[in-house]
Amino acid sequence: MHEPHLDRRLFLKGTAVTGAALALGATAAPTASAAPGGFPDYTYVRTLLTPSQLAYNPTGEIIFPTVRGVYDRLPASGRLGRYYLYYAPHDAPGGICLAYGDSLEGPFTEYPHNPIVSNKWSPHYSVSHVSSPHVMWHAGRKEMWLYFHGENTTTRLARSTDGIHFTYDKVVLNTSMLPSGTTETSYARVFPHELPSRGAHYVMVFMVNNTTNHRDIGWGWSADGRTWTFAQEPLVRHGDVGAVNVGGPHLLHRNNSTYVVYNKDKESGGDLMITEVGNDFSLRRHLGVFYDSRASAPENGRAASPSFGTDRGVPYMIYEAGERLAGSIAMARG
Incomplete structure (x- = not known):
């Protein structure tokens, strides 16, 4: 059976879940659900990557995984595996x-040739570090679009x-696009998502910090994934969820x-939280x-930066x- 693309659709308990960072499979067996919104109750299974076991390990730490299925997107002759897992150290470099x-x-x-994007890319930038890779399959262009930060003030796009081999495109987000006093705009993920009233086909969610040094979730929208408009107020405020x-x-989409x-x-508990924003983000x-x-x-009391999907009908x-x-x-498996 042909397996759908790893980018757009989750099927859990017979209900479609679209707009996820991972859409890995076709149909899932019924799954016991305990999480809010009717999502499955995920349980830790195993560790996939540990810094000490990696050849490229400049800082002893890694963050921000993104997985993409490439089995029906990239040519078989040059494909390394069915799934590509992107990640990064955070600290310099x-x-x-x-x-x-x-x-x-x-x-x-x-x-074997990591990093595939480094902190120096002449003539485009030279920064202390690059990190937080999020890769989106752009169906119209038939390209992998990589959003990443470096410094923490700036999110960039490569294609x-x-x-594996990326071409630099442009800066898509920096602190100057947010209100005065914004100090960080990073850890961005981008998803295909229709916002007809805004003429948008893509949504970005990201972390935003300011001079109070309390981080919130920001968001923006785009017609093409390259040129963005950003809300000037947070999507989720830290204080509203006791953090x-x-x-x-x-982003996840379920039950319309x-x-x-x-x-x-x-310090606030280290758990993953969920907020319903609605299809129009209102x-x-x-x-x-x-x-x-x-x-x-x-885990040691902390889980962070999740990606979601299914592989052969099993939610992950x-x-x-x-x-x-x-x-x-x-x-973790659902």
């Missing part, structure tokens, strides 16, 4: 990295036809509504804990597990 595998259960093999900081946002899943910092229904991080290793979540800058990339 960072570096956008790639691993590949044939199942979301693992194993994943480190690409690729093979998911010091929130970050690592991800749209949700954002994001992480609280360790709602702010804070629904509570989406995933309760475990006190034991590897790929995420950061463990304290920030001291964790690994883990996999």
Whole structure:
């Protein structure tokens, strides 16, 4: 049976879930659901990547996984595996990295020539670090579009036809596009999402910080994924969900509504939270804990920066597990 694209559709308990960062499969067996919004109750299964086991390991830490199915998108002759897993160290020099595998259960093999994007790309930029890779399959262009930050004030776009070798495009977000006093705009993810009233086909969610040093979730919209308009007020405010900081946002769509899943910092509990924003982003229904991080290793009380999807009908979540800058990339199954 042909498997649909890894980018656009989740099928859980017979109900379509569209607009996810991962859409990995076709149909899923009925799954017990305990998370708000009718989403499955994910359970940690295993660690996929650990910094100490990687050849490219400049800082001893990695963050922000994004997985894309490439089995029916990229030519078989140059394809390394069915799935490409993008990740990065955060601290300088960072570096956008790639691993590949044939199942979301693992194993994943480190690409031998990491980083595929470094902190110096002449003549476009020279920064202390690049990090937080989010790759979107652009169906119209038939390209992999990579959004990444460096510095924390700036999100950039690069494009690729093979998911490995990228061509620099442009800056798509920086602090100057947000209100005065904004100090960080980073950890962006971009999703195909229709907003007819705004003439938009794509939505970006990201972390935003200001001089108060409390991080919120921001958002923006675009007709083409390159040129963006940004809301000047946060999509999710840290104080509205009882957090010091929130970050690592991800969109999900279910039962004809749209949700954002994001992480609280360790000081605020370290769990993944969920807010219903609606298809037009006019709602702010804070629904509570989406995933309760475990006190034991590897999570040690913190889960963050999730990606979602299904592989051969089984729902998965790929995420950061463990304290920030001291964790690994883990996999949970629904």
